[in-house]
Amino acid sequence: MITAENLTKRFGGHTAFDDISFTAEPGRVTGFLGPNGAGKSTTMRMIMGLDRPTSGRTTVNGRPFTEHTDPLRQAGALLDAQAAHPGRTATDHLRLLAASNALPQRRVPEVMALTGITDVAQRRIGSFSLGMTQRLGIAATMLGDPQVLIFDEPVNGLDPEGVHWVRGFARARAAEGRTVFLSSHLMSEMAQTADHIIVLGKGRVLADAPIRYFLRAADEHVTRVRVSDPSVLTSLIAADGVTITRTAKDTLEVVGVPAHLVARAAALENLELHELTPISASLEEAYLALTGDATEYRSDQAAA
Template identity: 70%
Template sequence: MITAQNLTKRFGATTAVDDISFEVRPGQVTGFLGPNGAGKSTTMRMIVGLDRPDGGSVTVGGRPFAAHAAPITEVGALLDAKAVHPGRTAEAHLRMLAATHGIGRDRVGEVMELTGIESVARKRVGGFSLGMHQRLGIAATMLGDPHTLILDEPVNGLDPEGVHWVRGFVRSLAAEGRSVFLSSHLMSEMAQTADHIIVLGKGRVLADAPVDEFLRGSQRERTRVRSSDSRELGVLLASEGVAITAASGDVIEVEGVPAARIARVAVEAGIDLHELLPQRGSLEEAYLALTGDAVEYRSNPAAAAA
């Protein structure tokens, strides 16, 4: 379990992390989201003692990371998949890490098999693709069979099979009762993997909630409607705060009106309904709506089109 209380970090005049508090609980995958510059990487670095907080505290398993006698058995962290000496082989790298904690060679073989890198065990890391670096990094996080996993963008560079494997892997770790803290910019992947979401923007917590609750709280009700007279139904439903979009000839999308109200209006007007399908907003839509004012680096679509 990770517990951050009033965590703050400044770099000169810039406050990268601004008085944030959150928990990463056992038995679930907690997704960590935010625009570039939001403070995610700095927060993860403070968790594992690579950056010192200017205020507040953060513990893992009830203690600061450095206070654990064998940190690798409590926390497995992948913050930079390519932070490995390029001249070492994959096996030598893992054996070096294992030796620092008295972990035997058998465990090195187990984590290589777990991550599918046995075939490149004796190859130098400098020749690895980004995807193979990711697998090696995940193998390193699992050496100590830790209670908590911290993974920063673990699917970068992986092919579809690798992405699918990482998704199933972190879900299985959470099912075993471990705490999994997962950062990613891939919203579709996070939507399929995370149970809980923490969103940072400009160093502050913008959201901290289960995924379903986050979606409900960030989205207006939207319903796909197919009827015998979609135009007339749209006129009857139109009012302040209601948005109606024509999707095709007999289909409209209605936002801001409960599906039950749409059905009642149609029945009263004698309009036949052929389809009434509430639409769940995507995690990407909810995230963009929440972080729109917290984006530090914003692109210019007009300039790109020129």
């Protein structure tokens, strides 16, 4: 388990985040989201004891990470896949990590097999593709067979096969009862990977909920309706807080009225419904709606 308790971090006169608290629990993938500059990477570094908070604290399995005498058995973290020395072979890199943490050398071939890099074990890391470098970093996180895994942008720059593999790996480890805590800017991928979402923005926690509740809260009851007489239906459901847009001759997009109430209104006037489609918010739409006011850097114009 990972906890952050009343965490604050200031850089000079700039407050990265102020008094944030959250928990990443075992048995699920917790997605960590937020605009650039929100403090996601800084928070992950604090969890691993690489940065100090201005106030508050983080714990891994009930204790600050730096107090554990067997750190790689407690948590594995991939914060920078390029940190491995390019002149070493994959095997030598993992053997060194194992030896420095008093881990059995038999774990090296085991984690290589787990992450699919056995065939490149004797190649120098500098010759690796980005995908292989990421797999090596993930192999290193598993050396101590830890109960906590932390990944900062693990799918950045990967091809579809690599993204699919990371997703399956994360979900499989959570299914084993481990705590998996990862950040990503790929909303579609996070929607398929995470069970729970924590969103940072403007120095605070904007959301902390199971992904299904996060999406439900963002859903404005948007319904696409094809009906025999759109004008009559419009008059029936028009009210304060309801937005009705005519998108085609016989089609309306209704915001603010649940689909079953739209159907009831049409039935009362014997209108023929040809389509009634609730449109749920995607994770990307929900995220953008939540963080729109929390983005520190934005263009004044939409891209052409």
